[in-house]
Amino acid sequence: MVALCALLAGYITHPNCAGATVLSLGCQNAQVSMLQDEINNRIPNYNRPLYILEQQTAGTEVNLLATAIKQTFTGLSIANQQERAAAPLNKIVIGLECGGSDGFSGISANPAIGYTSDLLVALGGTVILSEFPELCGVEQELSDRCDTEANAIRFMDLMKVYNQKAEDAGSGFYMNPSPGNIKDGLITDAIKSAGAAKKGGTSPVTDVLDYTEKVNKKGLNLLCTPGNDVESTTAEVASGATVVLFTTGLGTPTGNPICPVVKLSSNTALKNRMPDIIDINTGTIIDGEETIEAAGERIFEYLIGVASGTTKVSAVVHGQDDFIPWKRGVSL
Numbered sequence: 001m002v003a004l005c006a007l008l009a010g011y012i013t014h015p016n017c018a019g020a021t022v023l024s025l026g027c028q029n030a031q032v033s034m035l036q037d038e039i040n041n042r043i044p045n046y047n048r049p050l051y052i053l054e055q056q057t058a059g060t061e062v063n064l065l066a067t068a069i070k071q072t073f074t075g076l077s078i079a080n081q082q083e084r085a086a087a088p089l090n091k092i093v094i095g096l097e098c099g100g101s102d103g104f105s106g107i108s109a110n111p112a113i114g115y116t117s118d119l120l121v122a123l124g125g126t127v128i129l130s131e132f133p134e135l136c137g138v139e140q141e142l143s144d145r146c147d148t149e150a151n152a153i154r155f156m157d158l159m160k161v162y163n164q165k166a167e168d169a170g171s172g173f174y175m176n177p178s179p180g181n182i183k184d185g186l187i188t189d190a191i192k193s194a195g196a197a198k199k200g201g202t203s204p205v206t207d208v209l210d211y212t213e214k215v216n217k218k219g220l221n222l223l224c225t226p227g228n229d230v231e232s233t234t235a236e237v238a239s240g241a242t243v244v245l246f247t248t249g250l251g252t253p254t255g256n257p258i259c260p261v262v263k264l265s266s267n268t269a270l271k272n273r274m275p276d277i278i279d280i281n282t283g284t285i286i287d288g289e290e291t292i293e294a295a296g297e298r299i300f301e302y303l304i305g306v307a308s309g310t311t312k313v314s315a316v317v318h319g320q321d322d323f324i325p326w327k328r329g330v331s332l
Contacts (some may be wrong), residue, residue, distance in 0.1 A: 042214055049075050084309055090124030092307050093215060095236030095244040095259075096199040097130070099229035102249025102266055106195020108285040108295075109247035109266040114201035115296025116245065116303065117220065121203040126218050128241055129200040130225040130232045132162055133332045136173035137193040142222065146205040154208045158224045169330040199247070211326055215240040226331040229254045230324040233261060243306050245299070253277045254322050255315030260306050262313050264299070279313050 032052055039046050051071040058064040096113060098105060117127045135142060139159055146152035163173045206219035212235055215221050223239055225232040229252060233244055237258045246254060249266040251274045265271040268283030280302060284290035290298075305311035314320075 049078050051075065089120070089304070090218065092120060092303070093126040093128065093240050093242045094120060094303065095128045095130070095233065095241030097229065097233050097236065097244055097246040098196055098199060098248065099246065099254060100248040100250035100252045101192065101195065104266040104283070104286055105247055105249045106191070106198055109249070109264045109282040110195050110198040111292045112282045112285065112295040113245045113247060113264065113299060114198045115293055116299045117199065118201035118203050119296065119300050121201070121219050124218055126215055126240070127200065127203070127220045128215060128223050128236050128239060129197075129220060130223040130236055131196060131227040132159055132224050133166070133173045133227045134193055134196040135159070136163070138197045142197065142205060146208070151205055151208045155205070155222055158208065158210060162224065166330045166332060171330065171332060173332070209239060211235055212238045226326060228324070228331055230322040231326050231331060234323055234325060243303060245303070251277060253315065253318070253320045255318070255320030257321035257323055260313045261315045262302065262306060263315065276318070277314050
């Protein structure tokens, strides 16, 4: 519950949540205080509807649930009063994610959204690249791209500490490629990492964040998360992502309850095999029908439609609302 409370504090800051209700059920006094302190740290003078319920205070389980249901519908009625308004493209924050990667991911889907990322950064927008275990092997390249020495040092420190904790638990970043990755061509962590890093394009790194820290700087941000699809996507959204671009070579239905997750296939065979979960096919690059740059521009146009509310992604249509805070202990 501590992890849930802390993560809810991240979700409260999300721009899509203006007027939304947050319920923290069953938290004890100390945990409620942690949640409220985190909210105040992130948004001083917080004035959005927030309902916190404590079972020790509410009494019976029936009273707790009845109050929760009543306040939830009250909060929803307030949230439904929110209306869309015009906003510049530099307000978009995209999270970059890959899951079920294959041998094509690093040469089609990932570089394509990397080009999309560069387009958004050039317009003053914000990009979040996460999954630190999948950046093992490309640390030097990313640290060289950091705009300050402090950012470079923090990135390397987070990588070292995270890897050491994994090794202490009997694992490590070197065990990163999954059996599915290896079966489909990603046979080493270096190959997988080089392809995964391409999602971040070529822009300078403007900030380095630990898990659920809020994005405060425009440009490319590095966010320390596990490689686990849902844990990482959850963290990106908690840090402020308004749309997530998710590449896959083998297929995954991952979504999120807060923001739309756009699924991009690295190969056309996947698009044809699982059309119900794939929004964009970048297998056109592999097929020789499209360049990386052209695919990146096409993705950018699609991204604008999603952010504007005119395009509904498959994960939203199918109600795939996945949510996992980082588990206790080490997760890769």
